[in-house]
Amino acid sequence: MPTVHWRNDYTVKVSIFDDHHKALFDAINRLYDAIPExxxxxxxxxxxxxxxxxxxxxxxxQYTEYHFKAEEDELKKHEYPHYAEQKKSHDFFKNKIIVAIEDFQNSGEIEIEFLEFLKRWLIDHILVLDRRYSNFLNSKGTI
Ligand SMILES: [Fe+2]
Ligand SMILES: [Fe+2]
Structure with a gap:
């Protein structure tokens, strides 16, 4: 099964959030690994x-919710100007996972395309929306 790896150029310059992102990649890989050939x-x-x-x-x-809340709390605390966009994007992704879990519970099916979506979405979200908060949070002393 394809795996996804965190790379140095995915850094958001906040070490705890880089750690969260690495753990999220691991969680996606774990889901891949759980699906038999x-x-x-x-x-x-x-x-x-x-x-x-x-x-x-x-x-x-669980880990997605944990990470999103941690980011949202930190961004809210510092009145990040693009907070609403982050929150909306997080809610969209969270809902996709919730719906996929419901579908899996009902039908026992899981689409490989969905795993590809998770991977792609997460990388895009980190590279575009998360990386946008790097300098902002660094300037508030969050590193
Ligand atoms: Fe993130
Ligand atoms: Fe985010």
Whole structure:
């Protein structure tokens, strides 16, 4: 299964948030790893395999919520001018995961395209919206 790796040029210049982003990549990789080869064609996963997928999904959602809240709290505290855009983007992603978990619970299906979406979205969000707060937070002493 394809994996996603954090790279130095993804840095947002706030070490704790870089650590969170690395953990989020790991959580996406864990979800990839939980899906057995051929799962999307056959949908014949065992209960054990489904539990592993469910657990990886739950962890991804929990960690995503944890990270988004940490960023939102820090940005709000310093009255970041683009806070609303961050919040909206976070809520969009969180909802995508919640809906995918509901779909998985109902149908037992998980689309590989959805994992590709998670990966792509996260990288784009970090590179565009998160990196926009780097200088702002650094100027407030958050490094
Ligand atoms: Fe982030
Ligand atoms: Fe963010």
């Amino acid at each position: 051929g799962y999307d064609q056959e949908n014949a996963a065992s209960v054990v395999e489904k539990n592993a997928i469910q657990q990886s999904f739950d962890f991804l959602l």
